[in-house]
Amino acid sequence: MPTSPASASSAPDVPVVGPRQPCPCGSGKRYKACHGKEAARESVRLVTRPFEGLAGxxxxxxxxxxxxxxxxxxxxxxxxxxxxxxxxxxxxxxxxxxxxxxxxxxxxxxxxxxxxxxxxxxxxxxxxxxxxxxxxxxxxxxxxxxxxxxxxxxxxxxxxxxxxxxxxxxxxxxxxxxxxxxxxxxxxxxxxxxxxxxxxATPTVRLVSVQAAYWCRMGEREHLRWALPEDEEALLDGLARLRAAGEDGVGTGTRLLGTFRAHGLLVPVWDIPLGTGADAVEDAAAEFRARLDAALASKEPLSAAERKARASLQGRQLTLR
Structure with a gap:
């Protein structure tokens, strides 16, 4: 489940001081052993979807x-x-x-x-x-x-x-x-x-036909990297259905390399033939979005081929922190 912490400290009336100084609350303890503990916990606690709730x-x-x-x-x-x-x-x-x-x-x-x-x-x-x-x-x-x-x-x-x-x-x-x-x-x-x-800087273009999809050229290769908002488990099911059907590309000669997880969202990455350019991917990306929406709407259990495709996608998944 996404983590959306409260914004305020549990003791907002206690000012922050140096870790070895007496805690301002009057407990007689050092700050790091008293109210500083909460600050330390907050600083290391991982929020899986830090941008959840923000538009875009x-x-x-x-x-x-x-x-x-x-x-x-x-x-x-x-x-x-x-x-x-x-x-x-x-x-x-x-x-x-x-x-x-x-x-x-x-x-x-x-x-x-x-x-x-x-x-x-x-x-x-x-x-x-x-x-x-x-x-x-x-x-x-x-x-x-x-x-x-x-x-x-x-x-x-x-x-x-x-x-x-x-x-x-x-x-x-x-x-x-x-x-x-x-x-x-x-x-x-x-x-x-x-x-x-x-x-x-890597040459990069944001597509206009879909949300949060970015074409880039890296040396002698072109890629499309697309941050998708759907729940990870449902999204993997949808991508698996498309892969099993041979419909997971974003145009002729493209290949879905895999996905990486970043801040709670999945980002699929496609390899695109060199020389294609961002403009040529626009229509194909919109068509893929429509296919993905249909796959996400399916209530049928995954077939054997789709389960295999899902396992393949999961096996090449990375997590960025």
Whole structure:
């Protein structure tokens, strides 16, 4: 079952202090042996579907795991006219930063973190909202109990993803950033950091005919990686029915390589003939979605061939954490 933890600590009136300091509750114990235990438990507890409840959950997962350069505007519950966006990655793997023009970015692809990326992102977002324009928000320790994205965002606002050719969105429109950002980049300069990141980016296109499907070219190969929202067990049954019927492709010459599990969702991956391109996959992806819907609606027990296909899919399944 998905885990959706409460956003607040069990003792919100007890402030956080250093682990070896006396607990503010007056127990006479060190904080780490008293109310700090709850914070420690929260920091390691795995939330299997951290983006559950947010509009566009499959796209949140895709931006976190497979898309190199993309952004999407966010609507806060209490935002005023503040511009806020989620980004796949930011310079130096910062959790967040405020461009010189005041636009706040919070990053999905970061190093480390707790067992709840939603809580980590919320903590970074709150820090960024308090920061001055032109200020990077560097990594810090695990955030402990507190609000999650689901508490801060308008969860009904659609996630409108823009995939970029590179990381030029790091730079304000006027082409300059604050000295604090340049200094945090250890003298490299933001333009140089953008050029270096662009050189390593995988060409990627988000399909428009279906949700959360991303074509990419990796060297001499093309792939389609598609985050699907359905329950894993039902989805495996549906994919198995299509595989047994020889209908699990997304166009001529394509092959379903397998699936990986990320943040509670399955992401099937197809190999596509080199030179196909994203546009040529659009209609085939929509047709596959219709076949999958029909397979998911079937109430018939799996046949022997379908059970074999299901076992094959499960045998090549990976889990990303």
């Amino acid at each position: 959950e499959p796209d949140w997962v895709a931006l976190r795991e497979v898309v190199p350069a993309a952004t999407a505007p966010l609507r806060l519950r209490e935002s005023g006219d503040q511009q806020v966006s989620v980004a796949t990655v930011l310079p130096m793997a910062w959790p967040a930063y405020v461009r010189a023009d005041g636009h706040v970015f919070v990053a999905l692809q970061v190093q480390g973190g707790s067992g709840d990326p939603s809580r980590d992102l919320a903590a970074a977002l709150l820090r960024a909202l308090d920061a001055e324009p032109g200020t990077p928000v560097p990594p810090e320790g695990l955030p402990g109990p507190g609000p999650r994205l689901q508490d801060l965002l308008d969860v009904d606002a659609p996630l409108e993803v823009t995939v970029h050719d590179g990381f030029g969105f790091w730079m304000p429109a006027e082409g300059e950033d604050a000295p604090e950002v340049e200094a945090a980049l250890a003298g490299e300069g933001l333009r140089a950091a953008i050029d270096r990141a662009n050189a390593a």
